[in-house]
Amino acid sequence: MNNILLILLSCFIGIIFGWLGRWLYAKFKLTSVEQKAIRLNEEAIKEAEAKSKELLLETRDQLLKEQQQQEREARERRIELQRSERRLTQKEENLEHKQAELDAIKKQLGDWEGNLSKKEQEIAEKEGSLITELERIAGLSADEAKNIIMETMYNDARRDAQLMINKIEQEAQLSADKKARDIVVTSIQRLATEVVSDATVSSVNLPSDEMKGRIIGREGRNIRTLETLTGVDVIIDDTPEAVVISCFDPVRKEIARVALERLVQDGRIHPARIEEVVNKVSKEVGRIIADEGEKVIFDLGVHNVSPEMIRALGRLYFRTSYGQNVLNHSKEVAILSGMIASEVGANSEMAIRAGLLHDIGKGTETESDANHAEMGAEMAKRLGEDPKIVNAILAHHNDTEPQTLEAVIVQIADAISAARPGARRETLDNYIKRLESLEHIAESFEGVDKAYAIQAGRELRILVNNDQVNDDGAKEIAKGIASRIEAELRYPGRIKVTIIREMRVVEYAR
Known part of the structure; x- marks a missing residue:
């Protein structure tokens, strides 16, 4: 029991001492925190005072800078204002000076106006006296002199009007040439015939050389019979x-x-058989001739053609000119002539008929020394063709002057059909070289300005210098060029050499 009491007492005393120690420790800690807080507060106050002083110094420096900037700007504005005042003062002085000069000029102008009025009055008086003196010397009154001047002006006006008319005519000619080119090009584009070079076969292939002996026959009777028939x-x-x-x-x-x-x-192969076959083939070829002639007039819509004319057209089916089938060429010329005539307002039916018959002389059966144009014209005249058709046939190679527009159209269509590359057996390079050679020959003569090969090389048109070449000289140049062409070139048909010598007067209105 005593031990328990001792233990309890010991525990009670231990509790009291523990609580007392804890209290002493807490009081010591509280005192330490308070002292630290006081110290921190003092330090914060000191730091705040230092920062406020620093901020106050910075604010004072900023205010000083701003004050200096404002003073500097104010000083600059005062300087600029002083400059502006000086400029305005100078301008005012200049204006006053100019005003003084203007007043002086006005005064001077007033004096000049007065003098000018006096001079005008004096000139008017002298003019009147001069007119009177001129009338006395010339023996003309003012009205008569006015009439003379008006007549002179009238003549000048007529000359200017003539110049204007000539200019309009030239422009119209240029327009007409352009229109003509358009018509020709359009006609060529519309033409859709094939470009074929048909050549008449002049040889017969044999199966073997032994057949040659059979063709000759005994003592040549077979070949003589064939040649005779x-x-x-x-x-x-x-x-x-x-x-x-x-x-x-x-x-x-x-x-x-x-x-x-x-x-x-x-x-x-013997004479009787040869005669039989030749007669049969002759009839067949005759039918082909008639069929081809009728076919072409039917295709072109040509009427009232005589049988002899139809046979002549059919014979053209077997005729070639420089590799070009003459019947196809005639048909092509007829088509082109109709197209061009319809474009220019000519008689298209007459143009088609004349184009078809222009080479009819190549199909005649008669032998003559005349060329095919003359033979064709004679045949057409004999068979009752229109005189305009006869003229177109005769004029298509310039053997005579064309009398109608249709005759000129046939000339153009004939040149187009014959001249286009591939239509005739003449390569384009050779064709161009021949035309260039014609122009080079002409240009080699002294006094020649320009030379043009036209109408598919059938005509050489040459412009000569009017000052260097007279009329007699032009004739000599034409003869010389024609002689050189004959000597140096090879060409079909004939080439017309035309010399043009003209005088040109040029004036410029400025």
Whole structure:
């Protein structure tokens, strides 16, 4: 029991001492925190005082800077204002000076006006006296002199009007040339014929060279019979497996060619058989001639054509000119002539008929020394064709002057059909070189300004210098050029050399 009491007492005393120690420790800690807080407060107060002093110093420096800036700007504004005042003062002084000068000029002008009025009055008086003196010297009154002046002005006006008319005519000519070119180009574009070079075959192929002996026959009777019946020359030479047929008449040449081909195919070659085949082929070729003639007039819508004219047209089917089939060429010329005539307002039916018949002389069966244009014109006249058609046939190669617009159209269409590249057996390069050679020959002569090869090379038109070449000299140049062309160039047909010598007067209105 005593032990328990001792233990309890000890615990009670321990509790009291523990609480007392804790209280002493807490009081010591509280005192330490309070002292630290006081110290921190003092330090904060000191730091705030230092910062406030620093801020106050910075604010004072900023205020000083701003004050200095404002004083500087104010000083600059005062300087600028002083400058502006000086400029305004100077301008005012200049204005006053100019006003003084203006007043002086006005005064001087007033004096001049007064003097001018006096001078005008004096001039008017002198003019009146001069007019009177001129009338006395010239013996003319003022009205008579006025009439003379008006007549002079009238003549000048007429001259100017004539110049204007000439200018308008030149412009109209240029427009007409352009319109003509447009018509020709349009007609060419509308033409849709094939460009084919048909050449009449003048040789017959043989299966072997043994056939040559059979064609000749015993003592040459077979070949003599064939030549007698057809009117051709049969040439048998060393050419392998071929026989050449020569004849100026394309129809007879065609009859002989077809007949010989059939004889070779048949194999039976003797005079009786030759005569039979030739007669049969002649009838067939005659039918072809009639059919081709009727076909072309039907295609073109041409009426009232005589049978002889139809046969002549059909014979053109077997005729070629520089590799161009003459019948196709005539048909093409007719189509082009109709197109151009419809564009320019000419008689298209007459133009088509004249274009179709322009080479009809090449299909005539008669032999003559005249050229094909003359033979065709004679045939057309004999068969009752219109005189305008006859003139167009005769004039298409400039053998005579064209009398109608349709004749000129046929000339143009003939040149177009014959001149376009590929239509005739003449390459484009050779064609261009020949035209260039024509112009070079002409330009090599002294006094020639320009030279133009026209109408597909059928005419050489030359412009000579009027000051260097007289009329006699122009004739000599034309003869010389024609002689050189004949000596240096090869060409189909003939070439017309035209010399143009003209005087030009040029004035400029400024």
